Amino acid sequence: MNAKSSSFQSAFAFAGIKTASGPTAPRRIARRLPVRRIWPTWVLLSVQFGILVTFVALWEIAAMTGFIDTFFWSKPSAIASTMVIFFTEGNAITDIVYTFRATILGFILGTTLGAVLGMSFWWSRNYALIMQPYVICLESIPKLALAPLIILVFGMGLSSKVAIATALTLVVSTLTAYSGVQAVDRDQEKLFYSLGASRWQVFTKLVAPSCIPWIISILRVNIGLALTGSIVGEFVASQYGLGRTILYAGQTYEIALVWVAVIVLSALSMIMYVAVSWLERHLQKGIVR
Amino acid sequence: MSAPMPKLVLENLSMVFHTGGKEFVALEPADLVVPTGKFISLIGPSGCGKSTLFNIIAGLQAPSTGRVLIDGQDFTGYIGQVGYMLQKDLLLPWRTVLDNVSLGMEISGVPIKEARARALPLIIKYGLAGFEHQYPSSLSGGMRQRAALLRTLLVERDVVLLDEPFGALDAQTKSQMQEWLLQIFADFGRTVVFVTHDVEEAVFLSDEIHVMASRPGRVIETLPIDLPRPRDRAIVSTPRFVAMKKYCLDLLHLGEQEAAAA
Numbered sequence: 001m002n003a004k005s006s007s008f009q010s011a012f013a014f015a016g017i018k019t020a021s022g023p024t025a026p027r028r029i030a031r032r033l034p035v036r037r038i039w040p041t042w043v044l045l046s047v048q049f050g051i052l053v054t055f056v057a058l059w060e061i062a063a064m065t066g067f068i069d070t071f072f073w074s075k076p077s078a079i080a081s082t083m084v085i086f087f088t089e090g091n092a093i094t095d096i097v098y099t100f101r102a103t104i105l106g107f108i109l110g111t112t113l114g115a116v117l118g119m120s121f122w123w124s125r126n127y128a129l130i131m132q133p134y135v136i137c138l139e140s141i142p143k144l145a146l147a148p149l150i151i152l153v154f155g156m157g158l159s160s161k162v163a164i165a166t167a168l169t170l171v172v173s174t175l176t177a178y179s180g181v182q183a184v185d186r187d188q189e190k191l192f193y194s195l196g197a198s199r200w201q202v203f204t205k206l207v208a209p210s211c212i213p214w215i216i217s218i219l220r221v222n223i224g225l226a227l228t229g230s231i232v233g234e235f236v237a238s239q240y241g242l243g244r245t246i247l248y249a250g251q252t253y254e255i256a257l258v259w260v261a262v263i264v265l266s267a268l269s270m271i272m273y274v275a276v277s278w279l280e281r282h283l284q285k286g287i288v289r
Numbered sequence: 290m291s292a293p294m295p296k297l298v299l300e301n302l303s304m305v306f307h308t309g310g311k312e313f314v315a316l317e318p319a320d321l322v323v324p325t326g327k328f329i330s331l332i333g334p335s336g337c338g339k340s341t342l343f344n345i346i347a348g349l350q351a352p353s354t355g356r357v358l359i360d361g362q363d364f365t366g367y368i369g370q371v372g373y374m375l376q377k378d379l380l381l382p383w384r385t386v387l388d389n390v391s392l393g394m395e396i397s398g399v400p401i402k403e404a405r406a407r408a409l410p411l412i413i414k415y416g417l418a419g420f421e422h423q424y425p426s427s428l429s430g431g432m433r434q435r436a437a438l439l440r441t442l443l444v445e446r447d448v449v450l451l452d453e454p455f456g457a458l459d460a461q462t463k464s465q466m467q468e469w470l471l472q473i474f475a476d477f478g479r480t481v482v483f484v485t486h487d488v489e490e491a492v493f494l495s496d497e498i499h500v501m502a503s504r505p506g507r508v509i510e511t512l513p514i515d516l517p518r519p520r521d522r523a524i525v526s527t528p529r530f531v532a533m534k535k536y537c538l539d540l541l542h543l544g545e546q547e548a549a550a551a
């Protein structure tokens with residue numbers, strides 16, 4: 001092999017071609033591909049846990065030594081005991097269910113309506129062109145600014161929270177689904193028509209499946225938006241819910257309770273995240289079958 | 290006794306695009322007669338209107354003038370009357386090979402189960418055995434073309450349009466695919482119109498070649514290829530084959546020189 005390569009080199013040299021190992025070639029730096037080794041799961045988990053414990057401990061120590069003012073920041077031990085009280089004595093479950101229900105309903109309504117609306121633009125270029133300025137207008141309105149109005153129209157109850165959460169998720173979903181529609185491969189559409197397909201067949205067998213990845217991408221964003229919508233609705237006017245709990249606790253300087261409600265809200269959001277990940281896998285399988 | 294009716298006739302077919310106020314003649318009025326069961330090739334430089342011609346035959350574009358007749362009936366502007374394999378394979382990434390191949394039948398209204406049952410034996414017979422439940426992303430270029438071609442054939446139209454199906458393949462795969470296509474052509478007995486840039490491919494496969502030139506797109510010559518079938522690869526080095534190939538190449542060259550002079 002060595003002999004062969006050197007004879008090649010001499011052939012090049014003979015032809016007047018400079019080879020890399022020739023005297024004029026610059027010295028090459030010998031560098032290996034960087035190796036990225038992933039630590040075992042237990043190591044990662046214990047580091048993660050360590051960071052959490054350190055953070056909580058530092059907070060507690062800072063509160064004890066008077067480095068931070070517990071009136072504004074509270075402290076982990078107080079939050080923990082408030083958490084126990086919140087779950088044992090108050091009507092925690094009512095509040096959690098209230099916020100959760102508004103969020104889920106708003107999420108489902110906003111995402112579904114948005115996806116349907118966005119995909120409906122595929123059916124007619126004229127309809128899409130006519131609707132375009134309105135959709136852009138709706139997008140530019142700060143929806144949360146309308147919250148007081150929505151409460152007036154829909155009342156203090158659950159429906160107003162659902163409406164705000166829907167308003168927040170609907171427009172994003174519409175725009176994303178419409179982008180999905182626009183990204184459908186023209187040639188693929190041509191193929192379908194060359195096979196004699198009807199518009200309905202093109203829609204169900206090509207447009208809808210190609211939009212699914214786009215719709216999946218909205219799901220995660222919409223969790224946060226729907227939760228924001230229902231909490232803001234509760235801030236404006238509500239008798240129940242975690243948002244109302246936060247507002248009430250803040251007004252009465254029960255900072256530990258604010259933290260408790262925030263922690264519970266984060267937990268809710270994480271549960272929804274897990275549920276959406278599960279849904280994603282099934283949707284993806286759905287288009288794949 | 291009158292001559293049998295040709296399968297496909299193009300009458301005075303032309304295409305002029307109007308872009309930005311300017312007229313662009315993509316295809317000068319062309320007449321083409323394709324007898325039943327023949328293999329016809331169109332060769333010509335890029336941009337001479339080959340795909341445009343196919344789009345018109347497939348009903349995806351309205352011609353500026355002229356008609357498309359299939360079995361003597363006017364089908365200008367009707368879709369779904371011919372099998373058309375576009376320049377790309379266009380397999381749907383979310384469908385398995387089997388379901389991709391069944392797509393055409395599914396669209397014609399064949400129940401999915403039956404469509405699969407009809408597609409499966411062909412998938413196995415024509416070199417995709419073991420891949421029927423794979424997704425297109427795991428196929429090689431040659432296999433993707435096979436799947437796309439089977440999808441086109443399974444819609445059971447008498448006329449099949451193939452737009453440069455082997456353009457992107459390496460030389461070895463290409464010659465395998467050509468032999469495979471000849472096999473399929475013999476088995477299915479369809480009328481094929483084939484587009485290629487590759488003169489040797491055209492001579493090897495066809496009964497007749499139409500040489501086109503660009504600016505404006507037009508057919509400059511038609512030559513029959515009366516080589517016996519079934520054809521073997523060895524034929525490419527026979528003097529007759531070489532002479533025909535050279536003749537085509539010269540024509541193409543001439544067309545290009547004219548275009549450059551114009």
Ligand SMILES: Nc1ncnc2c1ncn2[C@@H]1O[C@H](COP(=O)(O)OP(=O)(O)OP(=O)(O)O)[C@@H](O)[C@H]1O
Pocket residue numbers: 306307308313315334335336337338339340341342376506
């Ligand atoms: N919709 C259109 N509007 C304007 N011009 C077009 C349109 N479609 C095609 N053309 C032009 O018509 C000419 C012929 O295009 P066509 O795609 O038929 O070429 P082709 O022979 O298939 O080329 P290739 O071998 O590269 O595929 C090209 O110059 C192209 O720019």
Ligand SMILES: [Mg+2]
Pocket residue numbers: 339340341376452
């Ligand atoms: Mg083309």
